[in-house]
Amino acid sequence: MIWFKLALKNILRRKTRSIFTLLGIAVAITVLYSLLEFQKNYERGLRDELYSLGAHIMVVPKGCPYEAATIALHGGKWPRYINEDNMARILKQPGVGKAAGIIMDAIFDREIKRNKIYLGIDENYVSLRRDWKISGSWFPDSNSIILGSTVAVEENKKPGDEYFLKEKNITLRVSGVLQRTNSQDDGFYFLPQKTMQRIFGLEGKLVVILIQARDIEGIDKLTMTIKENEKDLNIFPLSELLTNMTRIIQSTKVFIFAIVLVAVLTAMMGILNTILMAVFERTKEIGMMKAMGASQADIFRLIWAETVIFGIGGGIFGILLSVIMAKIIAAFLTTILPYAPKGTLIGFSWSALTVSLIFSLIMGLLSGIYPAAKASSVKPMIAIRTE
Amino acid sequence: MIIVSGLTKFYKRGREEVRALDRVSITVEDGEFITLFGPSAAGKTTLLNIIGGLDLPTEGKVSIFGKELTKNEMVNSRRNNTGFIFADFYLIPTLNAVENVMMPQLWSRTVDHRKAEELMSLVGLKHRLRHYPKELSGGEMQRVAIARSLINDPNILLADEPTANLDTTTRDKIIGLFRQLNRDKKITVILATHDPECVSYADRCIRLAYGKIEP
Numbered sequence: 001m002i003w004f005k006l007a008l009k010n011i012l013r014r015k016t017r018s019i020f021t022l023l024g025i026a027v028a029i030t031v032l033y034s035l036l037e038f039q040k041n042y043e044r045g046l047r048d049e050l051y052s053l054g055a056h057i058m059v060v061p062k063g064c065p066y067e068a069a070t071i072a073l074h075g076g077k078w079p080r081y082i083n084e085d086n087m088a089r090i091l092k093q094p095g096v097g098k099a100a101g102i103i104m105d106a107i108f109d110r111e112i113k114r115n116k117i118y119l120g121i122d123e124n125y126v127s128l129r130r131d132w133k134i135s136g137s138w139f140p141d142s143n144s145i146i147l148g149s150t151v152a153v154e155e156n157k158k159p160g161d162e163y164f165l166k167e168k169n170i171t172l173r174v175s176g177v178l179q180r181t182n183s184q185d186d187g188f189y190f191l192p193q194k195t196m197q198r199i200f201g202l203e204g205k206l207v208v209i210l211i212q213a214r215d216i217e218g219i220d221k222l223t224m225t226i227k228e229n230e231k232d233l234n235i236f237p238l239s240e241l242l243t244n245m246t247r248i249i250q251s252t253k254v255f256i257f258a259i260v261l262v263a264v265l266t267a268m269m270g271i272l273n274t275i276l277m278a279v280f281e282r283t284k285e286i287g288m289m290k291a292m293g294a295s296q297a298d299i300f301r302l303i304w305a306e307t308v309i310f311g312i313g314g315g316i317f318g319i320l321l322s323v324i325m326a327k328i329i330a331a332f333l334t335t336i337l338p339y340a341p342k343g344t345l346i347g348f349s350w351s352a353l354t355v356s357l358i359f360s361l362i363m364g365l366l367s368g369i370y371p372a373a374k375a376s377s378v379k380p381m382i383a384i385r386t387e
Numbered sequence: 388m389i390i391v392s393g394l395t396k397f398y399k400r401g402r403e404e405v406r407a408l409d410r411v412s413i414t415v416e417d418g419e420f421i422t423l424f425g426p427s428a429a430g431k432t433t434l435l436n437i438i439g440g441l442d443l444p445t446e447g448k449v450s451i452f453g454k455e456l457t458k459n460e461m462v463n464s465r466r467n468n469t470g471f472i473f474a475d476f477y478l479i480p481t482l483n484a485v486e487n488v489m490m491p492q493l494w495s496r497t498v499d500h501r502k503a504e505e506l507m508s509l510v511g512l513k514h515r516l517r518h519y520p521k522e523l524s525g526g527e528m529q530r531v532a533i534a535r536s537l538i539n540d541p542n543i544l545l546a547d548e549p550t551a552n553l554d555t556t557t558r559d560k561i562i563g564l565f566r567q568l569n570r571d572k573k574i575t576v577i578l579a580t581h582d583p584e585c586v587s588y589a590d591r592c593i594r595l596a597y598g599k600i601e602p
Contacts, residue, residue: 293466
């Protein structure tokens with residue numbers, strides 16, 4: 001105990017210097033922890049969102065496929081369309097099990113200061129969404145609307161209520177409210193497809209077609225066939241999308257790892273500098289310890305204990321900082337990525353905590369080697385004479 | 388018994404070579420109280436450091452209880468044979484008095500809180516156990532340093548100008564404490580000093596000047 005107390009008290013002698021050193025380590029560990037969490041949650045979130053579509057193949061208009069995928073998953077306005085003729089042709093392909101065309105648009109609401117996403121769907125869409133449960137009923141007529149669970153709460157609407165779409169000056173009746181799906185659907189407004197096309201002036205247009213293959217083994221063959229027949233469209237299996245998205249993240253990860261590396265090296269230099277200065281300041285004291293019987297190994301261990309305390313302390317502080325600042329860090333990371341799934345991107349996990357703590361321990365151990373060696377090589381007689 | 392024979396020590400000071408000790412030979416019997424008396428730069432500290440295993444001689448040898456003090460034996464000798472006391476006390480400011488006393492036990496892995504308290508009691512500081520060095524007077528700090536030097540039950544106490552920073556009243560008390568330890572615990576005391584008043588307390592006085600023993 002006195003050993004630990006001695007090391008801890010040595011650190012606390014120079015509070016300001018120690019706090020800044022600790023902050024340096026904390027920042028490095030915050031970046032590392034956030035990266036680990038983000039990496040894990042991003043891939044899981046992306047996979048969940050793609051699988052929740054209930055489809056194997058996505059068909060979108062020509063253009064950036066990732067932008068299209070983002071629109072298809074999170075909704076939005078994309079001024080490129082697919083004709084319903086394409087949909088009719090695709091449906092005739094023998095390998096197609098189910099297919100659903102979707103039209104979507106977004107209207108910016110000045111009051112809530114964000115886009116409201118409207119989706120025009122038909123029964124085919126519901127057949128892909130096996131987990132859908134509607135409180136109320138499916139569209140009984142063309143002037144109906146189904147609200148996602150989050151939207152229904154925000155709008156304070158229940159089945160039977162009127163919904164006034166003020167931008168289009170039209171009143172619709174809420175026929176149903178979607179029970180929570182924990183997917184992007186919770187935040188959408190669903191209209192009958194023909195109604196949506198009429199109100200938004202998009203007759204005969206679709207934004208995305210989702211295809212479920214008749215059998216999984218036939219996905220690649222079906223993709224090739226549709227590609228040959230629909231040369232003016234982008235067709236890709238969702239597994240390919242997942243792979244490509246993950247690959248983009250991998251390349252981003254190299255960049256973020258470079259940031260982690262710089263932060264870690266800077267923090268290690270901070271520990272090294274702080275402890276080395278402390279060793280120089282305490283030369284007499286170290287000499288006295290040796291005079292009292294401390295061996296080289298004892299002094300090495302004492303100085304090393306100080307750097308390890310710095311490492312572990314900074315690590316714990318860094319993890320706390322990441323959890324507290326999770327939303328801000330996640331928001332920053334999503335701005336530099338082409339696509340980010342919804343949900344928690346940085347949270348708490350034992351695996352990230354363990355890796356971060358081990359990393360901070362290694363940081364402490366490595367950066368302590370030189371100051372500890374320097375201190376342990378102090379000659380007691382010379383140290384005591386030092387002014 | 389401590390046998391110092393033909394001890395010579397050279398130092399480099401820039402390009403100049405300084406002869407700190409010149410063929411010094413002394414024998415100290417067990418339980419003796421010796422003063423090394425002489426002016427500054429006489430070689431007192433150098434001789435103490437070599438006997439205490441803090442430094443190696445250029446020539447000659449030191450034998451303690453029949454065992455030659457080699458480079459490999461220095462740490463063990465410091466840990467088991469000798470207790471050091473310095474003019475500047477060298478207490479660790481972040482540890483309280485009793486923790487400072489226990490500090491040498493860290494290296495021998497035998498931390499004994501009760502023993503440290505007993506030693507604090509022996510030096511008359513039982514009421515100052517939890518006080519930090521900055522809360523103690525010079526005399527009290529030196530008493531703590533003495534208690535610290537005794538924690539590993541040394542056979543030899545080496546004190547380098549232990550009263551240099553103390554007033555005369557405190558000096559007499561500290562020297563009296565050394566005398567008491569020497570008498571009651573049969574500890575050999577070698578005390579380096581340039582204060583002629585201290586000489587009268589010792590069994591024997593060895594006078595040093597320019598690195599040599601004066602007759």
